[in-house]
Amino acid sequence: MVPSLTVHNVSFGYESAAAPLFVGVSFGLLPGWTGVIGANGAGKTTLLRLACRELLPQRGTIRAPDHVVYCVQRTDDPPPELGVFLASWDGVSFGIRRDLEIGDDWLTRWDTLSHGERKRAQIGVALWQEPDLLALDEPFLRRLTCFRWVIERDAGAGAGRAFRLRQGGVGEEGRGR
Numbered sequence: 001m002v003p004s005l006t007v008h009n010v011s012f013g014y015e016s017a018a019a020p021l022f023v024g025v026s027f028g029l030l031p032g033w034t035g036v037i038g039a040n041g042a043g044k045t046t047l048l049r050l051a052c053r054e055l056l057p058q059r060g061t062i063r064a065p066d067h068v069v070y071c072v073q074r075t076d077d078p079p080p081e082l083g084v085f086l087a088s089w090d091g092v093s094f095g096i097r098r099d100l101e102i103g104d105d106w107l108t109r110w111d112t113l114s115h116g117e118r119k120r121a122q123i124g125v126a127l128w129q130e131p132d133l134l135a136l137d138e139p140f141l142r143r144l145t146c147f148r149w150v151i152e153r154d155a156g157a158g159a160g161r162a163f164r165l166r167q168g169g170v171g172e173e174g175r176g177r
Helices: 044-051 083-089 092-099 115-128 145-153
Strands: 007-011 022-029 034-037 059-063 066-069 133-136 160-166 167-177
Touching: 007 044, 022 059, 034 044, 044 066, 044 133, 066 115, 083 092, 083 115, 092 115, 115 133
Parallel strands: 034 160, 066 133
Antiparallel strands: 007 022, 007 059, 160 167
């Protein structure tokens, strides 16, 4: 099976940091779901942004599918495509809105929605776009319904994996189905 994401000898650091965040990191991800876990500041968000081409590595290469969607951690602003998603009544958008309990009026009520509701809308829009690579930054909610739905929806694609970020590198944590 061909990896859906390949990271080879990647190094990256922020100019303001005392040391690089990643040095010589290499791994490949097969289709399916992968969790990235680690302490605050370990580089989880940076790794997702590198995978989605929002940041460029200072050394090494990253091969990712053409159609990627990155769901940012914060939910201050609605996703740009939320209006079109809410107005669409195709089977996919309707099913996602139903399953994630996304209200038709959420764009106009964005300022009154909880963070969890905003995150569900953000993930719903991302799923509706049917990306080849979907990076969810902080997808967990008190009601894990949304995350379980994403995993169940993709369960047939392959075994799940988790990676733990450690200083300067990535280590495989475990596998599951």
